[in-house]
Amino acid sequence: MAEGRIIKAISGFYYVQSVDGIYQCRGRGLFRNKKITPLVGDFVDFDKRDGMEGYLINIKPRKNELIRPPIANVDRAFIISSAVEPSFSSLLLDRFLVLIESKYIEPVIIISKIDVLPEKEKVNVDNYAKAYQSIGYKVEQVSSKEPFEIKGIESYFNDGVSVIAGQSGVGKSSLLNALKPELQIKTDDISKSLGRGKHTTRHVELVQLFGGLVADTPGFSALEFNEIELENLGDCFPEIRERSGACKFRGCMHDKEPKCAVKEAVEQGEISQFRYDHYLTFHEEIKSRKPRY
Numbered sequence: 001m002a003e004g005r006i007i008k009a010i011s012g013f014y015y016v017q018s019v020d021g022i023y024q025c026r027g028r029g030l031f032r033n034k035k036i037t038p039l040v041g042d043f044v045d046f047d048k049r050d051g052m053e054g055y056l057i058n059i060k061p062r063k064n065e066l067i068r069p070p071i072a073n074v075d076r077a078f079i080i081s082s083a084v085e086p087s088f089s090s091l092l093l094d095r096f097l098v099l100i101e102s103k104y105i106e107p108v109i110i111i112s113k114i115d116v117l118p119e120k121e122k123v124n125v126d127n128y129a130k131a132y133q134s135i136g137y138k139v140e141q142v143s144s145k146e147p148f149e150i151k152g153i154e155s156y157f158n159d160g161v162s163v164i165a166g167q168s169g170v171g172k173s174s175l176l177n178a179l180k181p182e183l184q185i186k187t188d189d190i191s192k193s194l195g196r197g198k199h200t201t202r203h204v205e206l207v208q209l210f211g212g213l214v215a216d217t218p219g220f221s222a223l224e225f226n227e228i229e230l231e232n233l234g235d236c237f238p239e240i241r242e243r244s245g246a247c248k249f250r251g252c253m254h255d256k257e258p259k260c261a262v263k264e265a266v267e268q269g270e271i272s273q274f275r276y277d278h279y280l281t282f283h284e285e286i287k288s289r290k291p292r293y
């Protein structure tokens with residue numbers, strides 16, 4: 001038996017990257033009975049057959065799993081937030097951050113299109129960058145139009161599986177193409193309607209990039225907090241997570257409760273007001289969610 005990782009799945013075949021190459025594997029009936037579908041990103045055991053073929057035997061436990069694109073064991077997510085067009089939105093960025101934190105994925109914040117950011121708006125974007133850095137997040141400002149502007153982020157891809165996330169038009173495809181020109185992912189410049197655009201269903205593939213693997217399809221396309229429970233929301237904000245133990249009441253929601261360490265930190269300026277406001281916004285959103293049965 002051999003070990004490997006599924007890097008591509010297409011019409012019933014799973015392509016498993018192993019130490020000695022890529023094996024084309026079938027799943028057999030095994031997984032259908034167990035109601036578990038192998039996913040790209042899965043670590044698997046497989047039986048080798050002649051000519052780089054094989055059969056999947058076992059799927060190892062997953063650290064996490066995304067639905068769109070279907071991919072397992074994601075280590076890192078690059079959240080692309082453009083400085084302009086569309087203009088920078090800390091609310092949207094926080095939405096991505098919460099979803100990514102909830103899946104135990106390490107976020108890296110990329111502020112794109114800085115080449116077209118007017119001089120007078122630079123301070124504003126810099127201030128946000130500093131606010132996120134002070135929480136402990138990695139923040140990089142890049143331009144995909146000037147290759148030297150992306151050099152600094154290559155080392156983030158050194159290991160594991162990364163996904164690129166961000167709203168439409170922020171430059172996800174452009175960034176991937178700038179990092180790995182062979183990908184030739186269609187961008188708005190080349191009219192996506194001709195190729196694999198937003199509405200074309202296509203498979204996801206993990207491709208090699210600077211020592212690690214990156215999904216060639218953006219992650220976190222759905223931005224609802226359907227899977228996040230109210231009591232776990234605070235844990236998705238690192239600066240709230242690290243202070244919640246000091247709140248007077250166990251299970252403090254950091255809202256109306258007295259002697260709340262989080263609200264005190266906001267008053268002291270240790271937690272940014274905008275982050276706390278977004279916490280409350282998401283809190284309301286989850287609270288008013290229709291119950292699921």
Ligand SMILES: Nc1nc2c(ncn2[C@@H]2O[C@H](COP(=O)(O)OP(=O)(O)OP(=O)(O)O)[C@@H](O)[C@H]2O)c(=O)[nH]1
Pocket residue numbers: 112113114115116142143144145166167168169170171172173174175186187188189198
């Ligand atoms: N000036 C400038 N324009 C950029 C940069 N990155 C992307 N663009 C432009 O922004 C537009 C959108 O870029 P895409 O790479 O297609 O964005 P995307 O995030 O992949 O978009 P979706 O596929 O819709 O999610 C294109 O016209 C790009 O040329 C950048 O760093 N600087």
Ligand SMILES: [Zn+2]
Pocket residue numbers: 244247248252253254255257259260261262263
């Ligand atoms: Zn509290």
